[in-house]
Amino acid sequence: FTQGWVALSRRRPLWLHSLQEQQEQQDEKLIVPLDDGIDRQGWTCLSQQDPVHTLADAFIHVDASRYLESDVDEQPLITLPVKGPVKITALEITAASRDRAPRNLELFTDAGNMDFEDVEDREAAQEIEVSAEATERGLTIQLEPGLFYHIRKLTIFVESNHGGAETTAIRTLRI
Numbered sequence: 001f002t003q004g005w006v007a008l009s010r011r012r013p014l015w016l017h018s019l020q021e022q023q024e025q026q027d028e029k030l031i032v033p034l035d036d037g038i039d040r041q042g043w044t045c046l047s048q049q050d051p052v053h054t055l056a057d058a059f060i061h062v063d064a065s066r067y068l069e070s071d072v073d074e075q076p077l078i079t080l081p082v083k084g085p086v087k088i089t090a091l092e093i094t095a096a097s098r099d100r101a102p103r104n105l106e107l108f109t110d111a112g113n114m115d116f117e118d119v120e121d122r123e124a125a126q127e128i129e130v131s132a133e134a135t136e137r138g139l140t141i142q143l144e145p146g147l148f149y150h151i152r153k154l155t156i157f158v159e160s161n162h163g164g165a166e167t168t169a170i171r172t173l174r175i
Helices: 002-008 013-026 055-060 116-121 132-137
Strands: 044-046 077-086 090-095 102-109 126-128 138-140 152-163 170-174
Touching: 055 170, 090 102, 090 132, 132 138
Parallel strands: none
Antiparallel strands: 044 077, 077 152, 090 138, 090 170, 102 126, 102 152
16 A cells, blocks of 8 residues: 555556646746636726726727726726736736827726725835836737736726827726
């Protein structure tokens, strides 16, 4: 019996081998879109053009006429709750136009229901500056490893945009 145990401990069982391979393959993926994992009942976007260009438009991807646009300034505040704890490794964003492309993003984790005052008071988990060209053609942003693990809510604040336009326009947004 002892020899059998030693022999088994030197060899990986087939089921363990395939589980490890699946995990390695999963770790290699940059983005697994959480479109279905986002709690659409609880998502919000402060400063969006209701009902014309809303947060839902950035997730639908039907045609070029649908996108999220901020309302009175270039600073939308987007809150995306998820249905269970997740590890977020990247953010994919595409601008609707170069002059209204997001420039500076601040990401907050599990921050509750934030408003614009909270953005000023809290420290962002990660701050990102992106180029207009990159966001216009579509950009996948690698997030800092370890900062977005076991997340239940991601809040994205667009601090400024390119071109000095009055509003920011986001064609697609995925986590």
